[in-house]
Amino acid sequence: MSSFNVELKKVVDDSYEIEIGYELSNQLVEDLEKGLVGKIKRFAVITDSNVRDLYAKPICEKLIHSGFLVDMFVFPAGEKSKTRETKAKLEDAMLEKGYRRDCCVIAIGGGVVSDIAGFLAGTYGRGVPFINYATTLLAAADASIGGKTAVDTPLATNLIGLFNQPKKVYIDIACWKTLPDRQMRSGMAETIKHACMASMDMFEFIEENLDDIMNFKKFACEYITENNCNIKYQVVMKDEKESGLREILNLGHTVGRAIETVSEYKLLHGEALAIGMAAEVLLSARLGYMSEEEAQRVIDLYKKTGLPTEIPDYIDREELVHKLYTDKKVRDGKLRFVLQKGIGDIVEYTPGVYARPIEEDLAREIIMEL
Amino acid sequence: MSSFNVELKKVVDDSYEIEIGYELSNQLVEDLEKGLVGKIKRFAVITDSNVRDLYAKPICEKLIHSGFLVDMFVFPAGEKSKTRETKAKLEDAMLEKGYRRDCCVIAIGGGVVSDIAGFLAGTYGRGVPFINYATTLLAAADASIGGKTAVDTPLATNLIGLFNQPKKVYIDIACWKTLPDRQMRSGMAETIKHACMASMDMFEFIEENLDDIMNFKKFACEYITENNCNIKYQVVMKDEKESGLREILNLGHTVGRAIETVSEYKLLHGEALAIGMAAEVLLSARLGYMSEEEAQRVIDLYKKTGLPTEIPDYIDREELVHKLYTDKKVRDGKLRFVLQKGIGDIVEYTPGVYARPIEEDLAREIIMEL
Numbered sequence: 001m002s003s004f005n006v007e008l009k010k011v012v013d014d015s016y017e018i019e020i021g022y023e024l025s026n027q028l029v030e031d032l033e034k035g036l037v038g039k040i041k042r043f044a045v046i047t048d049s050n051v052r053d054l055y056a057k058p059i060c061e062k063l064i065h066s067g068f069l070v071d072m073f074v075f076p077a078g079e080k081s082k083t084r085e086t087k088a089k090l091e092d093a094m095l096e097k098g099y100r101r102d103c104c105v106i107a108i109g110g111g112v113v114s115d116i117a118g119f120l121a122g123t124y125g126r127g128v129p130f131i132n133y134a135t136t137l138l139a140a141a142d143a144s145i146g147g148k149t150a151v152d153t154p155l156a157t158n159l160i161g162l163f164n165q166p167k168k169v170y171i172d173i174a175c176w177k178t179l180p181d182r183q184m185r186s187g188m189a190e191t192i193k194h195a196c197m198a199s200m201d202m203f204e205f206i207e208e209n210l211d212d213i214m215n216f217k218k219f220a221c222e223y224i225t226e227n228n229c230n231i232k233y234q235v236v237m238k239d240e241k242e243s244g245l246r247e248i249l250n251l252g253h254t255v256g257r258a259i260e261t262v263s264e265y266k267l268l269h270g271e272a273l274a275i276g277m278a279a280e281v282l283l284s285a286r287l288g289y290m291s292e293e294e295a296q297r298v299i300d301l302y303k304k305t306g307l308p309t310e311i312p313d314y315i316d317r318e319e320l321v322h323k324l325y326t327d328k329k330v331r332d333g334k335l336r337f338v339l340q341k342g343i344g345d346i347v348e349y350t351p352g353v354y355a356r357p358i359e360e361d362l363a364r365e366i367i368m369e370l
Numbered sequence: 371m372s373s374f375n376v377e378l379k380k381v382v383d384d385s386y387e388i389e390i391g392y393e394l395s396n397q398l399v400e401d402l403e404k405g406l407v408g409k410i411k412r413f414a415v416i417t418d419s420n421v422r423d424l425y426a427k428p429i430c431e432k433l434i435h436s437g438f439l440v441d442m443f444v445f446p447a448g449e450k451s452k453t454r455e456t457k458a459k460l461e462d463a464m465l466e467k468g469y470r471r472d473c474c475v476i477a478i479g480g481g482v483v484s485d486i487a488g489f490l491a492g493t494y495g496r497g498v499p500f501i502n503y504a505t506t507l508l509a510a511a512d513a514s515i516g517g518k519t520a521v522d523t524p525l526a527t528n529l530i531g532l533f534n535q536p537k538k539v540y541i542d543i544a545c546w547k548t549l550p551d552r553q554m555r556s557g558m559a560e561t562i563k564h565a566c567m568a569s570m571d572m573f574e575f576i577e578e579n580l581d582d583i584m585n586f587k588k589f590a591c592e593y594i595t596e597n598n599c600n601i602k603y604q605v606v607m608k609d610e611k612e613s614g615l616r617e618i619l620n621l622g623h624t625v626g627r628a629i630e631t632v633s634e635y636k637l638l639h640g641e642a643l644a645i646g647m648a649a650e651v652l653l654s655a656r657l658g659y660m661s662e663e664e665a666q667r668v669i670d671l672y673k674k675t676g677l678p679t680e681i682p683d684y685i686d687r688e689e690l691v692h693k694l695y696t697d698k699k700v701r702d703g704k705l706r707f708v709l710q711k712g713i714g715d716i717v718e719y720t721p722g723v724y725a726r727p728i729e730e731d732l733a734r735e736i737i738m739e740l
Contacts, residue, residue: 001391002592004599006515007607008384008535015378021371084458088523095525123493126520126531145376150496153458155465161496162532165378222372229374237377 101125137187186270471495507557556640
């Protein structure tokens with residue numbers, strides 16, 4: 001018997017820039033001309049059926065005009081497309097067009113697009129660079145920092161995927177204007193979550209400037225975008241592999257994701273999250289981590305934003321409880337919830353642990369109330 | 371417009387140990403008891419239908435005996451199983467059994483098993499640890515170092531995958547005894563390739579000890595395994611992302627992979643590689659990089675090992691040339707070949723570039739001769 005040591009210690013630099021502004025497509029072209037992804041001249045633009053004509057096509061045209069080789073790969077819009085099958089179809093289409101390892105993927109769209117495109121880029125030719133051009137508020141808040149990419153499977157949400165950092169992220173606030181109203185409101189759910197989690201100032205800003213945000217006023221949209229990035233960055237940076245602190249980003253998601261699934265995606269992610277946040281603040285209040293008034297204030301802001309804070313009638317509450325307690329995060333029969341400490345802070349349950357085990361009975365009680 | 375910098379510079383240590391020896395299953399159990407993968411107690415053993423009863427089941431039993439939670443996930447043996455579909459089926463089976471992110475994947479088998487299991491582990495829950503228990507000579511030579519994992523798609527071989535380093539590799543030479551003779555010979559193809567590429571001593575050792583290797587004599591098998599690891603390690607270490615030097619591992623593979631595909635996998639990887647190596651030495655001799663005698667000596671060693679060095683009649687040579695010149699490595703209409711300089715060295719075509727562009731006509735000429 002002999003043994004052989006493979007030494008693979010190295011410094012990895014995955015740093016990247018997030019550009020926040022209005023109409024950033026010229027900036028993207030300029031960055032690529034300046035060598036953002038080195039000598040690569042071939043770009044696979046991945047987008048969905050909603051974003052194609054609005055933003056992806058014009059950007060492709062600009063890129064082609066600048067001498068790049070560009071193809072657009074489009075899949076049907078919606079969370080239901082976030083599957084291994086969509087990824088495989090896109091891969092086959094890229095292979096068909098002759099894409100090999102010397103290419104770069106550009107995701108243009110919302111969270112579903114960046115999730116699929118980022119995952120695809122991470123396994124295409126064992127990894128090609130990718131750029132994220134985020135066109136929705138939700139993608140801005142949720143998909144720009146952290147490098148999480150994934151697809152859903154029949155048995156699990158976001159469980160098959162990769163950590164894959166983009167080369168650059170563009171958050172184009174101008175694109176939000178064409179978002180369906182429901183999508184824009186849905187995007188606000190994560191933004192309000194960030195405020196609940198980490199910043200009373202941000203929470204108050206949203207309370208005071210909600211109309212300006214919903215009317216795409218530059219100062220208000222830039223403010224929330226910068227704060228979204230900053231809060232998520234602070235959390236993710238301190239815990240890149242999601243062992244402890246990063247878990248707090250799951251605030252409201254325990255119930256939210258289950259509702260999203262049980263609703264068969266009739267509810268948008270943010271809508272389901274809003275209900276999940278309502279469940280979470282009720283639970284936090286019940287356990288004494290925040291006052292009833294604070295819980296109500298959070299619920300009121302979600303309501304004012306036009307988001308649901310009650311479980312729709314077509315969802316079977318018992319099915320939801322069952323779904324929750326067969327969730328991936330169940331340990332020893334207890335589901336762990338991230339909870340708020342007032343508004344703008346998180347409960348640290350035990351040192352370094354930010355989720356508290358909750359018995360099925362208590363969770364059922366809250367869910368029956370919602 | 372504002373911008374935000376995400377700093378993600380860090381030190382990553384993917385170092386691991388390769389254990390080479392006879393009957394290493396007790397060593398594996400002991401390592402896991404000692405905390406090789408930390409506190410993880412749940413193991414998904416991935417194997418194929420050939421290896422299941424021979425080695426995977428006994429290892430599972432030992433692990434269960436030691437108190438670990440273990441399930442075995444089996445797919446049909448063969449290169450044809452190396453697909454996204456097999457990966458998805460295994461994922462679904464693991465999800466069905468309740469596997470989440472706190473598990474470890476153990477690959478027990480040859481190269482196909484380690485390729486699929488390594489890729490699966492890299493994307494399961496965005497990455498769980500994996501251990502490679504290699505039962506074939508080919509896996510020992512090819513799959514133990516480099517971290518390359520991948521699946522095949524209808525349009526490309528090994529193009530969808532990941533770089534994913536195992537936590538430990540076990541090369542159990544005792545398992546080679548149950549390899550079908552054809553598999554064992556096929557495994558020798560990569561071993562001889564390594565010798566051709568980097569070591570005249572190793573080449574001569576194989577010439578002199580071929581019978582002992584084929585009869586699983588300990589000294590001979592350990593010698594070639596250590597040399598295989600060492601050569602591959604030297605190459606991979608110097609160029610982890612396959613930009614330049616690592617390309618030399620493709621020696622013989624340009625034609626070899628195309629033959630493997632065109633044969634519809636009737637030829638094993640090593641058999642196709644042997645023919646690819648014959649093509650490569652003929653080309654190297656034609657271009658003056660080695661003598662006719664050296665080329666013949668390489669071909670003779672492949673023949674003596676019982677491997678094919680001529681293109682089988684059922685393969686259409688024109689189809690093969692077409693396949694080659696639509697290969698992923700074609701640039702400007704020229705296919706790039708790694709070539710040998712004598713035996714035990716590689717041609718450095720231009721500084722840092724180890725592959726030489728070859729016109730379609732010259733490649734056709736060689737292929738017609740084979």
